[in-house]
Amino acid sequence: MEARLPWLLTVVLALVFSSSSGEYVGLSENQCAVPAKDRVDCGYPQVTAEQCNSRGCCFDSSIPGVPWCFKPLEKSECTF
Template identity: 60%
Template sequence: MGDRCTQLLAVLLLLGLCALGGAQKPDPCQCTRLSLKNRVNCGFPGITSDQCFSASCCFNSSISGVPWCFKPLPKQESEECVMETSARVNCGYPGISLEECASRKCCFSDTIPQVPWCFFPLSVQGNVQLLDQEDSRGWGELGRGRS
């Protein structure tokens, strides 16, 4: 009986450590760039920030009427590429490869269908001077973010 209890405790301890090791607090930009209306609940009433972060979720209790513990935006290689899909401005064409997109100095994420997979980073969007420079490389209307 004692051996079974020891084995059970060891398994539970191992599972608990695995759960803690896998949880990562999201980057701030994954949380702050998400609009209130798009918050997807990731917790329960009364959840603490520590409990929320342990579930790899965002926490902000400053606004009532919206989830305080919510799923973050997808992690990207560059902070400039973290944005809602509705904010993506197309920088490519259907079926563009990661390599071609990177050669245009744009962001790439093919995890969500029906949205641009190659898109301008936030620091480039709305900067006419940068877009005009890109235009001179032969991007034409595409360099202006129009499809």
């Protein structure tokens, strides 16, 4: 049992840090830099940041009165 304790602790800490590492999982901060007035809702009432991110959306709860879970900006393609 003692040999399993460090492994279990490592797994638990990895889960804690991975869930609190940011609000833009899989998306860049630039993709989520959508002005509040331009946000397109991507969630539902009481959606969590993790649930929102799993839908491929951005989550930002710092501005009341606008969608907190919203569609990211489209990746722009290089035209060179």
